[in-house]
Amino acid sequence: MAKRKLKRVDLIFSQDCSCKDILTAALKKSREEIIQELIDSGLKGRGGAGFPTGLKWKMAAAEKGNRKYVICNADEGEPGTFKDREILDRVALKVLGGMALCAYVIDAREGYIYLRYEYRFLIPKLEKMIETFHKWMDEFDLDFRVKLFIGGGAYVCGEETSLIESMEGKRGEPRNKPPYPTNQGYLGKPTVVNNVETLVYTMMIMRIGAEEFKAMGIEGSSGSKLFSVSGDTHKAGIYEIEMGMTLEDFVKEFGDGDTKAVQVGGASGFCVPRKRFKETTIGFQGGLKGFSLPTGGSMMIFNSSRSMYNVLHNYLEFFEEESCGQCTPCRVGCQQLLKGIEAIKRGEKSHRYLNDLMRLSETMKLTAKCGLGQSVANSFASIVENFREEMIY
Template identity: 35%
Template structure:
């Protein structure tokens, strides 16, 4: 039983100091925190970077990296005597194939391209980062309700994947009776093919911090947490520098803001908002049942406003230039959008374009197709695959949903006709099997069953299991607590639907 006054929130930090789950580490951390040793072991075993410590090279086995030859790279490293571990997508798809060395520092090519700065962009990745915090000053002058009204006029939807109206979340937290409130930035970006938040943190960290500060002012929060993906060491360093530069402005304008950076430790599921809260509190990152929602009972049971990096990076320009200006930037839905694109295109990278552009327009920005395009994934692994006959569909929340897909985090991957779509589905199913948190039996078992089904087809042209794909997918969708289990079958389902010739 956990002792009164136990310091649960220090568990992950102390495990990291001890070098992960090494002999005696759980006992020592239990002594330091007052949390039972068995509980410490349960937390440590959940997170990849803690559960399997030690010197090795971790090579990405995400879709884009596998298309770029990650298998060959792993074999070359093994042949040279290097210990290698294949890992889930590292968020470096523009630099595929990517790897982390034994110190978790990135080993990859140069970063991808970005859009040149234009006046019709809300974030302007190519512009100089603005550390004046003029938008925060404007927000303080105009007041919280004015900011919420401008967000509503802007039509800003959450850019982390769900597309939930930002003003609704902000207003919900602001109107709670509980006086203690928190702001949490979801910077765990782990959806395969997605690396836009990484570029915001590296190129314009003040843009995100200013949006976060405005959120804290509106919500009435005195403490903000930034949950940064553990593999993004360079992003952590950029944020540390920017926070130091921001402190004088925050002190002057809003009486200070306590900012705590929490590093993730290799669990994709922590991108789900309630799993992220569990991780900050020092627990296994397993999603909570909802309701209550984080806006009512989030971090330590207090009202919590959580947005992802890109969502907050849109806020300063909305405050400065108005919600109507931002709304007009979009084509089919409000605002401009950061689209990631990788795979068989000339210039992989992050491009800020009107929300609702087509695949062809995005690829034109990225220098054109390589080879003969056959398929694309419009929003990360969770969105499945679409055939090129859908290349004219707007890349937005509504249009893709009508196709049974989703824009998600806007991580677009283009696949040309050299790729077997059964193999592409297998790579995605491996990801979902590896990253299921295991809390829900339909997800935990179903993800494995779907991967085994496509394995049997590829390895022996045995259709055993493929007949049950739809039934298993239904059970996963109906029985899973969070979105991972609900979408984990989409890569295989969509590949079988649109590219049936690869399963015959």
């Protein structure tokens, strides 16, 4: 796998091309052409799960019926992620443009931006943008309207089927899959749910073309993406960087010189210790074993003054609270992991109990109903494996 030096990109926030022009050009293409271009670009969902965007649109486009929905997932809740807020704050029209593209491709007339409650302060601005956008839609003669839907404060609603349940006036509990939303989504109709950043990239691909987009990044992880950098760094903020950077390069750029670990992908992501910075790249290939890690962009940097026990404890408290609670492995598993490390720390359980908890996290990964429960094991296992002594003493 080719490794490259960290390379900054300026697509998402660039103001050098108007959204309207991009849409004008794109809407002259056929649906099939747009789908093909997205597929060729290799764009994968930027929310963290990494499903190929072109394929998602293709599946929804293939569904019959005249009621379909486009939903922009702006329920950004992964600890350490703040890119979607920044996008909506600065380039909301690009997001809306991406929604229009999708609506055109799949033949949808209604769209929603599912905005997390914590970003309510963006509402006035977004409403204004939507107003402008609707005027464009009239000019383009595209029958498509977008509404805001405000979340209620639940991390799990970032999972697309929970998000849909929540929009239907229910508890945001993930559904059984199949059926997938492209087949039966909001109100039972075919629905595309895309992350904020993903939608912007569909517009950018329309602008620069699939070729140029694909030229960036590495095999299986093309293009660039936004990274939300926080923790022990002097350069906390948002950066657009080519896919495929190594953590070594990342830490060189952003670390404070004493970086001991980087948490890639937030609480549901992986903790990478210093000794593995060199061999770890950021992309979609595989999980921890392939050392190429997927992420929604959360990059938390910890220096040697930090207790990884505290980090894990904080994550587990988060999961124990944010699990929807419906499935056994996640509801009870999260509580057991949290109580388990506490008991070990207090000396009430032997350090061997960590092995039981590791096995439990593996079971959670295999059997939980949705991505939330499945990914608790990511941070748990990677922190415990690499910082075992910190868990015990």
